[in-house]
Amino acid sequence: MTSTTAKDSNLGLLRQYWVLTKPRVTQLAVFCAVIGMFLATPGLPDLSKVACATVGIWLLAAAAFAINCLIEQQVDAKMLRTARRGTAAGTIPPTQVLLLSGLLGGAGMLILYRWVNPLTMWLTFATFVGYAVIYTVILKPRTPQNIVIGGLSGAMPPALGWAAIADAVPAQAWLLVLIIFIWTPPHFWALALYRTKDYASAGLPMLPVTHGEKFTRLHILLYSVALWATTLLPYVIGMSGLLYLALATLLGAWFVFNAYRLFRSYSDELARKLFRDSIIYLSLLFAALLLDHWVVIQ
Ligand code: HEM
Numbered sequence: 111m112t113s114t115t116a117k118d119s120n121l122g123l124l125r126q127y128w129v130l131t132k133p134r135v136t137q138l139a140v141f142c143a144v145i146g147m148f149l150a151t152p153g154l155p156d157l158s159k160v161a162c163a164t165v166g167i168w169l170l171a172a173a174a175f176a177i178n179c180l181i182e183q184q185v186d187a188k189m190l191r192t193a194r195r196g197t198a199a200g201t202i203p204p205t206q207v208l209l210l211s212g213l214l215g216g217a218g219m220l221i222l223y224r225w226v227n228p229l230t231m232w233l234t235f236a237t238f239v240g241y242a243v244i245y246t247v248i249l250k251p252r253t254p255q256n257i258v259i260g261g262l263s264g265a266m267p268p269a270l271g272w273a274a275i276a277d278a279v280p281a282q283a284w285l286l287v288l289i290i291f292i293w294t295p296p297h298f299w300a301l302a303l304y305r306t307k308d309y310a311s312a313g314l315p316m317l318p319v320t321h322g323e324k325f326t327r328l329h330i331l332l333y334s335v336a337l338w339a340t341t342l343l344p345y346v347i348g349m350s351g352l353l354y355l356a357l358a359t360l361l362g363a364w365f366v367f368n369a370y371r372l373f374r375s376y377s378d379e380l381a382r383k384l385f386r387d388s389i390i391y392l393s394l395l396f397a398a399l400l401l402d403h404w405v406v407i408q
C-alpha cells in the first residue's frame with residue numbers, strides 16, 4: 111500500500127468512528143445544552159465552566175451513540191439508512207467500540223465531575239443510561255411508544271446545561287425539557303413515515319408500522335399543536351419576553367402549518383421536508399430563547 115492510500119484508509123476508518131457518534135444529532139443536543147447554560151444565570155455564565163460542560167456532555171453523548179450502534183448492529187444491518195455504519199457493516203470490531211465508548215464516556219464523566227459539578231455528571235450519566243439502555247434495549251424493540259417515553263433522555267440537554275451553571279434544575283429548565291420532549295414525536299415520526307419499509311423489515315414497532323400512516327400523521331399534527339402551545343409557556347411563566355413570544359408564535363405557526371399539510375395529503379417528500387423542518391425549528395426556537403435573554407440583559 112502506498113503512503114497516500116494508507117493515509118486515505120486511516121481517514122476512512124476515522125470517519126467511520128466519527129459516524130458512530132452521530133455527530134449532527136450531538137451538535138443540536140449540545141447546542142440546546144449550551145442555551146440552557148446561558149439561560150441559567152442573569153448575566154454571562156462562567157465561560158470556562160461552559161466550555162468544560164460542553165465538552166463533557168458532548169463526550170458522554172458520543173459514547174451513548176456509539177453504544178447504541180454496537181447494541182443495534184444486527185438491526186442496523188437490515189436498514190438502508192444505517193447499514194453502512196461500521197458496526198453494522200462489520201468493519202469496526204465490537205471490542206473497539208466498547209473501548210471507544212469507555213474512553214469517551216470516562217473522560218466525559220471525569221471532566222463533568224472535576225470541572226463542572228457532580229449533579230451534572232450524574233444527570234448526564236442518567237441520560238446516557240436512559241438512551242443507551244432504557245430506550246435502545248428495552249423500549250425500541252417493544253412498543254410504538256418507544257420514542258415518546260425514550261424521548262425523555264433526548265430531551266434532557268437543557269437541564270444538563272442548566273445544572274452545569276446553577277448546580278440545580280429549576281422549573282424553567284424542566285420546561286425546556288418538556289418542549290424537546292413534545293417536539294420529539296413529530297421529529298421522529300416524520301422520518302419514520304418515509305422510512306416505514308426500513309423499520310418494518312428490521313422488525314421495529316415504530317408507529318407507522320404498527321398503526322399505519324394515517325394514524326401517525328394525525329399524531330404528528332396533534333403533537334405539533336401541543337408543541338406550539340407549550341412553547342408559549344416560557345413567556346407565560348415570565349422566563350422570556352415579548353421577543354421570544356413573537357418568534358415562538360411565528361415558528362409554531364410555520365411548523366403546525368407544515369404538519370397540517372402532511373396530515374391533509376401524504377407524500378414521502380412532505381414527510382422528509384417536515385423531518386428537516388423539525389431540526390430547523392428546534393434550532394431556531396432555542397436561538398430565540400437566547401436572543402430574548404440577551405435583549406433582556408442589555
Ligand atoms: C428519542 C428521541 C429521538 C429519536 C428516536 C430520533 C431519531 C432520529 C433519527 C432516526 C435520525 C436519523 C436520520 C437520518 O439518518 O437521516 C435523526 C436525525 C436527527 N436528529 Fe433525532 N431523534 C430523537 C431525538 C433528537 C433530539 C433530542 C435531537 C436534538 C436535540 C435530535 C436531533 C437530530 C438531528 C440534528 C438529526 C439530523 C442528523 C443528520 O442530518 O445527519 N434528535 N433523529
Ligand SMILES: CC(C)=CCC/C(C)=C/CC/C(C)=C/COP(=O)(O)OP(=O)(O)O
Pocket residue numbers: 135139167170171174178182192234235237238241250263264265267
Ligand atoms: C448522554 C447524552 C447527552 C445522550 C444523548 C441523548 C440524546 C440526545 C438522544 C437523542 C435520541 C436519538 C437521536 C435517537 C436516535 O434514534 P435511534 O437511536 O433509534 O436512531 P438510529 O435508528 O439512527 O439508530
